[in-house]
Amino acid sequence: xxxxxxxDGTNRPVNDDTISSAQTSEAVSPxxxxxxxxxxxxxAAFHEAFSQQEWQRVRMLxxxxxxxxxxxxxxxxxxxxxxxxxxHLGDDLDPEILPYLNDDVREEIIxxxxxxxxxxxxxxxxxxxxxTLAEDLDPDELDDLLAALPVQDRExxxxxxxxxxxxxxxxxQREMVVVPPFWTVGQTIDHLRSFEPERTEFYLIMVTDxxxxxxxxxxxxxxxxxxxxxRISEIMETDLRSIPVLMDQEEIALLFRRYGMVxxxxxxxxxxxxxxxxxxxxxxxxxxxxxxxxxALAGVSDGSIRTSIIETLRARSAWLMLNxxxxxxxxxxxxxxxxxxxKVVALAVLMPIVASMGGNAGTQTxxxxxxxxxxxxxxxxxxxxxxxxxxxxxxxxxxxxAVIAAVLSYIWFxxxxxxxxxxxxxxxxxxxxxxxxxLVPLILLRTGVDPAVASSxxxxxxxxxxxxxxxxxxxxxxxx
Amino acid sequence: xxxxxxxDGTNRPVNDDTISSAQTSEAVSPxxxxxxxxxxxxxAAFHEAFSQQEWQRVRMLxxxxxxxxxxxxxxxxxxxxxxxxxxHLGDDLDPEILPYLNDDVREEIIxxxxxxxxxxxxxxxxxxxxxTLAEDLDPDELDDLLAALPVQDRExxxxxxxxxxxxxxxxxQREMVVVPPFWTVGQTIDHLRSFEPERTEFYLIMVTDxxxxxxxxxxxxxxxxxxxxxRISEIMETDLRSIPVLMDQEEIALLFRRYGMVxxxxxxxxxxxxxxxxxxxxxxxxxxxxxxxxxALAGVSDGSIRTSIIETLRARSAWLMLNxxxxxxxxxxxxxxxxxxxKVVALAVLMPIVASMGGNAGTQTxxxxxxxxxxxxxxxxxxxxxxxxxxxxxxxxxxxxAVIAAVLSYIWFxxxxxxxxxxxxxxxxxxxxxxxxxLVPLILLRTGVDPAVASSxxxxxxxxxxxxxxxxxxxxxxxx
Numbered sequence: 032x033x034x035x036x037x038x039d040g041t042n043r044p045v046n047d048d049t050i051s052s053a054q055t056s057e058a059v060s061p062x063x064x065x066x067x068x069x070x071x072x073x074x075a076a077f078h079e080a081f082s083q084q085e086w087q088r089v090r091m092l093x094x095x096x097x098x099x100x101x102x103x104x105x106x107x108x109x110x111x112x113x114x115x116x117x118x119h120l121g122d123d124l125d126p127e128i129l130p131y132l133n134d135d136v137r138e139e140i141i142x143x144x145x146x147x148x149x150x151x152x153x154x155x156x157x158x159x160x161x162x163t164l165a166e167d168l169d170p171d172e173l174d175d176l177l178a179a180l181p182v183q184d185r186e187x188x189x190x191x192x193x194x195x196x197x198x199x200x201x202x203x204q205r206e207m208v209v210v211p212p213f214w215t216v217g218q219t220i221d222h223l224r225s226f227e228p229e230r231t232e233f234y235l236i237m238v239t240d241x242x243x244x245x246x247x248x249x250x251x252x253x254x255x256x257x258x259x260x261x262r263i264s265e266i267m268e269t270d271l272r273s274i275p276v277l278m279d280q281e282e283i284a285l286l287f288r289r290y291g292m293v294x295x296x297x298x299x300x301x302x303x304x305x306x307x308x309x310x311x312x313x314x315x316x317x318x319x320x321x322x323x324x325x326x327a328l329a330g331v332s333d334g335s336i337r338t339s340i341i342e343t344l345r346a347r348s349a350w351l352m353l354n355x356x357x358x359x360x361x362x363x364x365x366x367x368x369x370x371x372x373x374k375v376v377a378l379a380v381l382m383p384i385v386a387s388m389g390g391n392a393g394t395q396t397x398x399x400x401x402x403x404x405x406x407x408x409x410x411x412x413x414x415x416x417x418x419x420x421x422x423x424x425x426x427x428x429x430x431x432x433a434v435i436a437a438v439l440s441y442i443w444f445x446x447x448x449x450x451x452x453x454x455x456x457x458x459x460x461x462x463x464x465x466x467x468x469x470l471v472p473l474i475l476l477r478t479g480v481d482p483a484v485a486s487s488x489x490x491x492x493x494x495x496x497x498x499x500x501x502x503x504x505x506x507x508x509x510x511x
Numbered sequence: 512x513x514x515x516x517x518x519d520g521t522n523r524p525v526n527d528d529t530i531s532s533a534q535t536s537e538a539v540s541p542x543x544x545x546x547x548x549x550x551x552x553x554x555a556a557f558h559e560a561f562s563q564q565e566w567q568r569v570r571m572l573x574x575x576x577x578x579x580x581x582x583x584x585x586x587x588x589x590x591x592x593x594x595x596x597x598x599h600l601g602d603d604l605d606p607e608i609l610p611y612l613n614d615d616v617r618e619e620i621i622x623x624x625x626x627x628x629x630x631x632x633x634x635x636x637x638x639x640x641x642x643t644l645a646e647d648l649d650p651d652e653l654d655d656l657l658a659a660l661p662v663q664d665r666e667x668x669x670x671x672x673x674x675x676x677x678x679x680x681x682x683x684q685r686e687m688v689v690v691p692p693f694w695t696v697g698q699t700i701d702h703l704r705s706f707e708p709e710r711t712e713f714y715l716i717m718v719t720d721x722x723x724x725x726x727x728x729x730x731x732x733x734x735x736x737x738x739x740x741x742r743i744s745e746i747m748e749t750d751l752r753s754i755p756v757l758m759d760q761e762e763i764a765l766l767f768r769r770y771g772m773v774x775x776x777x778x779x780x781x782x783x784x785x786x787x788x789x790x791x792x793x794x795x796x797x798x799x800x801x802x803x804x805x806x807a808l809a810g811v812s813d814g815s816i817r818t819s820i821i822e823t824l825r826a827r828s829a830w831l832m833l834n835x836x837x838x839x840x841x842x843x844x845x846x847x848x849x850x851x852x853x854k855v856v857a858l859a860v861l862m863p864i865v866a867s868m869g870g871n872a873g874t875q876t877x878x879x880x881x882x883x884x885x886x887x888x889x890x891x892x893x894x895x896x897x898x899x900x901x902x903x904x905x906x907x908x909x910x911x912x913a914v915i916a917a918v919l920s921y922i923w924f925x926x927x928x929x930x931x932x933x934x935x936x937x938x939x940x941x942x943x944x945x946x947x948x949x950l951v952p953l954i955l956l957r958t959g960v961d962p963a964v965a966s967s968x969x970x971x972x973x974x975x976x977x978x979x980x981x982x983x984x985x986x987x988x989x990x991x
Binding site: 066067095097099107220223224226232233234250251252254255256257258270272273274286287288289290291293310311313314317318321322324325326328329330331335336337340343344347348350351352354355357358359361362365366369372373376377379380381382383384386387388391392394395397398399400402403408409412413416417420423424427428431432435436439443495 | 750
């Protein structure tokens with residue numbers, strides 16, 4: 032029954048409702064499908080077994096699932112059922128689930144489990160996963176956890192936490208295979224054979240000198256393709272890019288992408304090898320950073336569809352408050368020209384067009400600049416080239432849309448002077464958008480503010496204020 | 512000279528002007544620094560040698576650089592110099608540079624090189640890089656290239672191109688190590704030793720049955736830790752997630768992230784193993800998709816600081832044109848209430864506040880929804896939960912900002928009726944923003960339009976129109 036659940040041999044599109052196939056090794060057609068483990072059928076069978084308290088069957092259904100699938104299943108259950116399930120599983124709870132859970136659910140599960148069960152799980156995790164798990168805990172919970180850990184694991188976690196947030200020291204994994212350069216290929220392979228088979232995965236063997244400084248690394252394929260009598264020093268790669276333990280994760284991710292790296296060593300201040308970082312840790316960083324930029328540009332700091340209402344409200348309203356202040360600023364500018372508007376109401380009708388176009392053009396420029404900053408593509412030279420391009424784009428787009436807007440408004444209101452003023456204000460505002468869209472992120476970067484977070488408020492404020500001021504100001508000067 | 516360039520033993524922050532260290536194997540302190548190869552010193556020395564036409568020194572300086580650094584250097588040169596350099600390098604041009612170049616520069620270089628030199632480079636690339644390079648060519652250039660390729664390579668490229676854009680078939684690498692399940696560990700290792708040492712990298716050995724269907728895979732560390740007499744079938748991982756050759760890259764990336772995969776097999780319609788995809792290919796996809804979403808939400812389809820002015824103008828102005836139309840739509844709504852505004856000018860001053868707040872709140876909701884859609888986090892159940900949360904957030908934020916806006920406007924204009932209308936319009940518009948911010952991306956998804964591209968236009972149009980209409984409409988009803 033379990034073995035064939037959902038295994039209909041087709042590859043349907045990825046979707047929560049239609050993901051295909053089972054997580055079994057002896058399935059009917061092992062060559063097809065079996066991509067996603069948690070199919071709706073498996074999930075339904077699980078819920079049925081769970082509600083009828085058939086624990087034997089629950090275990091049978093959970094057992095073949097990947098930790099990511101189990102985590103998914105846990106997240107979709109109610110918190111009460113989830114805790115009940117975990118208590119029933121007891122020691123059989125797969126500790127690998129914890130890193131896959133989203134923060135909120137993990138926190139609640141840990142709260143409900145008590146430090147001892149968590150400690151037991153932590154000892155079975157890789158050091159990087161254990162540190163990631165520990166860094167999300169409250170100080171009290173962390174103390175309880177550390178007290179419950181065996182001395183060796185406690186030291187690993189404490190040392191990991193001693194490095195700054197998001198640094199290489201936090202991300203790195205301490206488990207690694209290190210050999211001296213004078214060993215032979217045969218010696219190294221024999222050494223590896225003495226390991227337990229089910230230890231942590233590794234893709235690279237590090238080579239260090241007597242002082243623990245990295246002097247080389249060997250990919251496993253290279254090791255395997257070499258004859259046993261050859262020396263490690265002959266076949267090792269010496270073009271190393273060791274990462275300092277304090278380097279920030281964003282920079283590490285850029286480095287991995289730039290050089291197409293898969294694994295690399297981490298060194299402490301004395302240049303000694305202290306851990307390794309692998310590409311799969313980098314994936315999470317890239318995701319995180321991309322999401323941060325996306326969310327920051329839209330003024331959303333909560334970021335997930337699972338965040339609670341209170342949390343969401345707090346994060347969103349702060350941004351909306353800021354937006355209210357900038358909107359009031361724009362209104363104050365409009366307020367300066369109340370008399371003009373009273374006399375020529377067409378101005379009130381047309382003025383949002385100028386502001387809106389400026390805001391959009393500015394946001395376009397800002398977005399490209401923010402992305403380029405995140406990817407470290409700006410040097411002084413490219414920044415100037417970019418600024419000049421944006422200025423030209425602003426002028427050309429400004430001319431095009433000045434004409435279009437002027438013609439449209441003339442057709443509408445038949446007031447040539449108003450149309451000419453609209454066109455002129457449009458040109459000015461799009462040029463301003465191009466210039467300030469370049470300068471604002473760069474100035475913010477200089478002053479140490481994250482351009483992704485603050486750029487869009489500044490840019491829309493500038494284009495609103497300038498847009499209204501130029502349009503209404505010219506009207507006040509020329510029309511009355 | 513070359514060996515010590517920039518190698519001052521410190522690790523400075525990543526920045527074009529201050530990147531540290533050299534790309535050398537015999538450097539003074541091999542354990543420190545040496546992260547970035549293309550330091551300003553190296554670059555300056557290169558430009559000096561190049562301008563004095565000292566080709567020997569140019570080669571010496573280029574030689575130790577990573578292809579990514581060489582590509583960077585090429586991109587920062589003028590096109591004319593770049594072509595001159597490549598012609599001088601001749602056969603010594605490192606073909607690995609080509610995949611690292613950005614599209615525009617690569618295209619120009621290929622145009623200038625002629626099909627034969629390109630063909631020669633392509634034969635030295637991995638099959639996935641060769642296909643990526645070929646897919647960017649014009650039809651004419653592609654024909655020339657294919658004609659210049661040796662038969663075997665031509666077949667590989669043609670077959671790769673026969674799969675749809677962004678499919679597994681395009682991304683996959685054909686070079687892989689495949690063994691039958693009945694081999695022993697020793698046999699496999701001996702087989703690997705018969706390879707040339709400098710072949711393509713691999714992290715996994717695939718196991719197939721007589722029909723070429725994948726039945727297992729073995730990580731190299733597992734192979735190395737196992738005794739020689741053991742059978743492959745005993746130690747292989749049978750819990751496979753083979754990817755169908757037509758699967759889209761976005762889904763493949765999600766799969767890799769979900770299950771923390773590093774390498775996986777690709778199977779054709781008959782379930783036969785045809786290639787492998789590795790995590791480093793996925794990094795590019797994740798970057799690409801994140802950038803697409805970010806740019807799309809801001810209405811920028813050009814996306815890079817290097818895009819030409821013409822290209823940028825075309826891409827941006829299309830979006831601005833769309834924005835102009837929606838702005839005119841909003842103006843038409845305002846135009847319906849010209850008389851009201853003429854009588855109560857405060858309305859003109861205050862109306863942008865309602866629209867702006869609605870637009871911002873809507874963009875917040877849309878951004879979270881678009882990201883969740885991209886990460887496949889929406890199921891019917893979570894979508895409903897999300898919608899309800901956004902509705903509540905809209906109501907609560909609406910109440911808060913209705914009061915604030917009403918109080919502010921009362922202090923300013925001392926007109927109680929105007930203030931109450933402003934507050935009510937604010938409440939309505941923020942609730943509308945929450946509802947439509949949820950519905951618009953989901954409806955777009957249903958109709959097959961990319962929510963990232965179209966959501967933000969729709970949402971700001973809705974909040975502008977509703978905002979102006981409710982505020983001015985209520986004023987027309989109640990004030991006059």
